[in-house]
Structures are given as C-alpha cells and as structure tokens.
Amino acid sequence: MKTTYKNVFRDGPISSSFIAQSIAKHQSKTRIGAHNIFLGQVRADMIDGNEVVAIDYSAYEEMANKKFHEIRETTFKKFNLTCMHIYHSLGMVKSGEICLFVFVSSPRRKEVFKALEYVVETMKAEAPVFGKEIFEDQSHQWKINS
Amino acid sequence: MKTTYKNVFRDGPISSSFIAQSIAKHQSKTRIGAHNIFLGQVRADMIDGNEVVAIDYSAYEEMANKKFHEIRETTFKKFNLTCMHIYHSLGMVKSGEICLFVFVSSPRRKEVFKALEYVVETMKAEAPVFGKEIFEDQSHQWKINS
Amino acid sequence: MLVEIKYFGMLAEITGCSSEQLNVSIKKIGEIKELVLDKYPDLRNKDFRMAQNHELVSDATMITGQEIAILPPFAGG
Amino acid sequence: MLVEIKYFGMLAEITGCSSEQLNVSIKKIGEIKELVLDKYPDLRNKDFRMAQNHELVSDATMITGQEIAILPPFAGG
Numbered sequence: 073m074k075t076t077y078k079n080v081f082r083d084g085p086i087s088s089s090f091i092a093q094s095i096a097k098h099q100s101k102t103r104i105g106a107h108n109i110f111l112g113q114v115r116a117d118m119i120d121g122n123e124v125v126a127i128d129y130s131a132y133e134e135m136a137n138k139k140f141h142e143i144r145e146t147t148f149k150k151f152n153l154t155c156m157h158i159y160h161s162l163g164m165v166k167s168g169e170i171c172l173f174v175f176v177s178s179p180r181r182k183e184v185f186k187a188l189e190y191v192v193e194t195m196k197a198e199a200p201v202f203g204k205e206i207f208e209d210q211s212h213q214w215k216i217n218s
Numbered sequence: 219m220k221t222t223y224k225n226v227f228r229d230g231p232i233s234s235s236f237i238a239q240s241i242a243k244h245q246s247k248t249r250i251g252a253h254n255i256f257l258g259q260v261r262a263d264m265i266d267g268n269e270v271v272a273i274d275y276s277a278y279e280e281m282a283n284k285k286f287h288e289i290r291e292t293t294f295k296k297f298n299l300t301c302m303h304i305y306h307s308l309g310m311v312k313s314g315e316i317c318l319f320v321f322v323s324s325p326r327r328k329e330v331f332k333a334l335e336y337v338v339e340t341m342k343a344e345a346p347v348f349g350k351e352i353f354e355d356q357s358h359q360w361k362i363n364s
Numbered sequence: 365m366l367v368e369i370k371y372f373g374m375l376a377e378i379t380g381c382s383s384e385q386l387n388v389s390i391k392k393i394g395e396i397k398e399l400v401l402d403k404y405p406d407l408r409n410k411d412f413r414m415a416q417n418h419e420l421v422s423d424a425t426m427i428t429g430q431e432i433a434i435l436p437p438f439a440g441g
Numbered sequence: 442m443l444v445e446i447k448y449f450g451m452l453a454e455i456t457g458c459s460s461e462q463l464n465v466s467i468k469k470i471g472e473i474k475e476l477v478l479d480k481y482p483d484l485r486n487k488d489f490r491m492a493q494n495h496e497l498v499s500d501a502t503m504i505t506g507q508e509i510a511i512l513p514p515f516a517g518g
Contacts, residue, residue: 088239110252111255113323132510168246347440
C-alpha cells in the first residue's frame with residue numbers, strides 16, 4: 073500500500089500574492105498571536121565572474137513529501153503551534169524570486185521563532201531537493217547547501 | 219533642533235496586500251537569499267469570560283520612532299542584513315488582524331533568524347506603545363507585554 | 365521653569381489629560397514624580413517609568429526643561 | 442530480484458538516465474552501490490547517499506525490492 077503525502081511543491085516561483093493569500097486566510101484563526109515566515113530567495117551569486125540567473129529545482133518528490141510530512145509531525149510535537157505550511161518551488165526560479173515559503177503560527181511569539189528555525193534547518197538537511205544553478209552564459213553547476 | 223525619525227506607525231491594521239507589496243519590492247535586490255518576517259496578530263483572548271474583540275493602540279510616537287531608529291541602527295551593526303523594515307499599527311485593530319510587521323533580509327539565513335528575534339524582543343521591551351484591549355461588552359483593560 | 369508633562373495609556377485615563385504644563389522651581393525628575401503623584405494620588409499604585417527628551421530617566425536625573433513623559437508598561441506588537 | 446534504481450540531480454546527468462531496472466541476485470545496498478559504480482565509474486568521485494523506500498539507508502541494509510534512489514547533496518531552499 074502506498075501512502076500519499078501532502079504535496080509541498082509548486083511549479084515555478086512562489087508569488088508574493090500567494091503569500092498574501094496565505095496570511096489573509098489566518099485572520100479567522102483568532103487564537104493566533106504570532107506568525108513567523110521564512111522566504112528563500114534565489115541569490116544572483118557571482119561565481120568565477122559568472123552570475124547565477126536562475127536555479128532549476130528538482131526533487132525526489134515522493135521522498136521529499138514524506139520528509140516534509142515527518143518534519144511537520146515532529147514540529148507540532150516539539151512546539152506549541154496552531155498552523156504550519158511549507159511550499160517549495162520546482163523548475164526554474166529566477167534570481168530575486170522566491171523558492172521556499174515556510175509559515176508557522178502560534179498563540180505565542182517565543183514558539184514561532186524556535187519552530188521556524190527548526191523547520192528550515194531540518195528541511196534543508198533532510199529533504200531531497202536539488203538545485204541546478206544556471207549562469208548567464210547558460211553553463212550550470214549543482215548547488216550544495218552550506 | 220528636533221530630529222525627525224522615520225515613522226513606523228500605520229493607521230489601523232496592516233493588510234496582507236501591504237505585506238505582499240513589501241515582499242515584491244525586494245525581488246530586485248538579488249544579493250538577498252533569505253527573508254524572515256514576524257507578524258503580530260491580535261488574539262481574541264478570553265479574560266474572565268469576556269472576549270477581546272480589538273486592541274486600540276496608542277504610542278508616544280516621537281520617542282517610539284526614535285527607539286525604532288536606534289533598534290534599526292543596532293541591528294544593522296550586530297547582524298549582516300541587507301534590509302530591515304518595521305511597521306506598527308495605531309488605533310483600532312480587530313482580533314485576527316495584524317498589528318506588527320517586522321521584515322529582515324540578508325544574503326544568509328542564519329543572520330535573519332537571529333536578527334528578527336532580536337528586533338521583535340527589543341522593540342517589545344523598549345518602544346513606548348500602549349494597547350487597550352476592548353472586550354465584546356465594550357469594557358476594556360490595558361495590555362501588558364509578557 | 366516651565367515643563368511639559370505628557371501622560372499615556374492607562375495613566376492618561378487616570379489623570380484625565382494627555383498633556384499639561386507645570387511651572388516648577390525644582391531640579392530633579394524624582395521631584396516631578398512626587399509633584400505628579402500628589403496631584404493624581406491614583407497614580408501611586410500604578411507601574412510607570414519616566415522619560416525626558418524621549419529617553420528613559422531615573423529619579424536622580426536633572427530636569428532640563430525638555431518634554432517629560434509618564435509611561436505605563438509597554439505593550440507593542 | 443528486479444529493483445528500480447532512480448538517479449537525481451548531478452548524478453542523473455552523469456548516468457544519463459533518471460531511472461532504470463536492474464535484475465540482481467545480491468542482498469545488500471552496498472552491493473547495489475558497487476554495481477552502480479562499476480556501471481558508471483564517473484560516480485566514484487561524487488558525494489551521494491542512498492535511499493530505499495524513501496528512507497536513507499546504509500551499505501549494510503538488506504535489499505527489499507522496493508525503490509532505491511541514488512541522491513546527490515541536498516540543496517533545498
């Protein structure tokens with residue numbers, strides 16, 4: 073039997089209007105006192121004089137969605153959160169565009185700071201997502217998280 | 219001579235579209251790799267069976283804007299940030315609405331986590347902002363930060 | 365010396381005014397505090413801090429003639 | 442036993458394929474690794490980890506017949 077997990081992936085960049093909608097949806101949750109949002113933005117890094125113009129993201133999607141599910145479960149156990157959302161881009165994301173959106177909410181602010189950092193760090197270490205940095209001259213190199 | 223500081227205050231709640239615009243403006247800053255956003259949302263706390271329906275914010279505006287300016291200067295010295303923005307509501311903000319928006323951006327994610335928590339905690343401790351919690355029966359009490 | 369005193373939040377509710385000018389011949393912030401507490405006894409059991417020229421000050425601080433504020437607990441965010 | 446092997450990112454670039462089926466008579470993940478390295482010698486100087494049934498596994502893990510993946514360094518976010 074194959075379990076299907078929630079899909080965290082979105083095609084292309086994550087738009088600011090998508091983020092706004094996500095924030096607006098939480099206004100009916102009046103037990104929330106604090107939100108904390110992390111956004112990963114593609115940097116136009118200069119590597120040997122060649123500028124990164126985009127990252128082409130791919131993932132081992134089934135495993136990544138399973139990992140995101142596990143991170144979600146662990147995070148809810150560790151921290152007093154009301155809500156948590158994770159979205160990651162697949163495909164081309166240009167420099168300046170957003171590729172990762174993590175959103176945690178809680179009655180209390182202390183919880184969201186700890187929870188958000190935990191989610192972002194764990195996700196970077198454990199989710200099988202791969203990034204091909206595309207340079208202005210169309211050459212590329214594979215990104216490695218530091 | 220009177221120095222005038224940037225005004226962090228906004229009348230009424232901070233809208234999700236204002237937040238979206240603020241995010242979108244950073245897409246031209248392609249040295250940024252990570253954003254971290256804190257949003258304070260008015261909680262519908264139940265106090266002795268009476269529900270908070272809004273907070274009416276006031277401030278010692280000149281002093282608060284000076285404090286926000288100082289927090290900004292200190293934060294830029296302590297952390298490697300590209301950008302930092304703070305907005306706080308004045309006047310009525312209903313439960314579920316956003317009263318505080320702090321936005322920090324950096325090339326690197328480690329910096330934004332530390333910087334954001336520093337800004338929020340310092341701001342809560344040092345900015346002379348006052349909140350009158352309005353209950354459903356129109357009575358009120360004065361909020362104290364914990 | 366003429367000094368302007370500002371009251372905020374729950375304290376302004378107690379004093380019934382948000383700002384007033386007092387003509388004083390005293391020298392220290394602590395003396396302003398006593399003067400204000402005498403004028404508004406209900407402030408005695410309230411928690412507050414004082415600022416002069418937009419900076420928190422202690423009872424020992426000298427009065428400069430710049431704006432003084434009586435500030436209840438902060439509650440931003 | 443027929444096992445499906447998936448390759449990702451820079452490793453798929455080297456192997457030239459993202460997925461293949463191998464008929465094997467071996468028992469451990471480490472043996473799959475050797476088989477793959479023999480087939481694609483250019484993988485030898487690459488950093489990778491292996492997963493079976495969507496979980497990271499070590500060389501000593503027994504092959505179960507479920508999907509195996511060869512994963513380059515993660516780079517999400």
